[in-house]
Amino acid sequence: MSVLPASPRVEPPVTPASPQQPPRHRGRSQRPSSHGLSSHGPRSHRPRWPWLLLAPGLLWLLVLYLLPLLSLVPLSLSEPVSRFGLETVFRGRLANYQEVLQAYGPILLRSFAYAALATGLGVVLAYPLAWAIRFRGGRWQPLLMGLVVLPSLTSFLVRAIAWTSLLADQGPLLQLLRSLGLIAPLEGLGVLHDGRLLNTATAVILGLTTNLLPFLVLPLVVAMQRIDPVLLEAADDLHAGALRRFTQVVWPLSRPGLAAGILLSLIPAAGDVVNPRFLGGPNNQMIANSIDNLLLVQLQAPRAAALTLVLMALISVAVLLQLRRGLEELPLP
């Protein structure tokens, strides 16, 4: 659902200018010398007009994203005039925040825990997948990348509803687990609850993982494209085993892709509404379900706005932390 606003962030790993690499293009590093003004440093000689290229995107974000978001601020401090009317009156009511944090704090924690678990599981699945596509895909690579994206072409809503049959108590997956005698061990591990999968935390997390997998795999593949296979051969020549080749070559060189992938998957996962609704039970609802309920059932628009802003703030903090950590790694210009 957040594919649109998030997609520009796929780009950083693609921009091919790593600081250590020698300049391959006749780009800005050559321009100063051609002007013969090297004493002023490179910064002052960069033309300003490329910034204008940002204008349409910034305008888009300003009008369609930032302004609506800012309008939530006064709303979140307001009170409804009547229970069923649309009007609200601004009262500087900070108590809205206190109330939603008190009531929905545990659900916020749960949402981030589910999102983190789903992302972690996604990383574990995505690494081998991306590695295989990059180094073993050969000429099938575009097709394999297409296959990774293919599930996203189905509506995730339809997918979640279809899963309710797949994960049902008498459904194929549980039948299989039963015939393999895996019910009791999985229950012991806390994967199954009361011998079932549907309407459990596990189902929600699996659903989230499925949604975010392409967002992890694609940036990883792109990041791995930039790993020269020669490096792996060199590591092999130096008697590095598979594990060391991964930890010392693949991992550090693909981390920018991973950082981007985590950003792209953690954010939508934390705000997901569909998976908990269809695959979870009443003990597995996430924060977006609470916002939905506050707005549409309890008709408490101000509190829904407050909770939305709290969620946005927490996500922004997570993004900033991630960006700070990733800044050295992300090949930003």
Next chain:
Amino acid sequence: MTPFAHHEGRRTFLRRLAWGASGALLTPALLQACGRGPGGGGEGADKEGADKEGGELVISSFPLYIDPSRPGAPGSVERFQRDTGIRLRYGEDVNDVRQFFARIRPALAAGQTLPQDIVVLTSWMAARLIELGWLEPLPFERIPNASNLIPSLRKPSWDPEQRFSLPWQSGIAGIAYNIKATGRELRSIDDLFDPALKGRVSALLEMRDTMGLLMLADGKDVSRPGWSDAQPSFDRLERARRDGQIRRFTGNDYQTDLLAGNLAACIGWSGDVAQLALEQPDLRFVVPESGGILWADLMLMPRGARHPNAAARWMNWVYDPPQAARIAAAVQYISPVEGVRQILAKDPATAALASNPLMFPGPAEQRRLHLFGPLSEADEARWDERFARITQG
């Protein structure tokens, strides 16, 4: 927003039933079609109205709440269009009354009109809409068949002069269960809290049905629901949710779970279960010992409805007993129309329905059914909040 998986088999069944019923009912329907508008002046006015309004009608109702068409056996929507020449757009887009309210609220609060001429909603929502002044009085002078309304549903407390509402169907909230899964008959609400059924029980998101049944089990009076009276039931529900006894809170979608075997027992609605039971014979519906909740869904005209004459034609048409009998045979709820039982009894294909106490509760059964009384606006807000906190975890 919630599209839920329709059970295809169920639709097929409904169609089969409509097919069976149509054999016996076709003749009266044709007679009705030919003899429309017997009062000359009425017909003229009607026609004129229909012309002015472009002969259109837009209805929003709950899913699977009318007899569907099948090849050779047109459903009510199709027959009405044929009989009247009015183009009817019948939407099954009310899945959850509260979410539907959230959808229509912006337009109505801003004084705009809705595309719908008729919305079918539950009684407490009808009461709210009347209170807000968002409904148009129904043109009863054009609905002579409204006199067929059964006495028990006339003049409800929230519409004491019967100006704004006409019942669509009525029904019972009680316990539905799969006898194979429970291994025993269920009789009381306590049975839903049996640890043996942990994680295989669901309750309804319709607060008045779920809370009403629980309060009846606590011996409380639901005709005047009090906040403090409700607390033990709220607490019990919250504990059951936290302990994992209750697997889900559902709208209509409990049907899918019941058929798929994900649920052993649940709080459900009589007509649904009656229909499902014909497909899955192990399903039962029971009015709990402590009593069941009787509810009604009503046809309402939103303020400024554009085609009031066509709306009146529809209401009059569905209150014609032969038409009402077909709808009743398909949906198997309590029909609000007098004479339906006799029509169903005459046809061997539907005779069994005529003696179904869930469709035609006798005096003894009716004593065990209770209407959930009104909640004040302030009370409703805290009830809604507490219930939401329980159902949302």
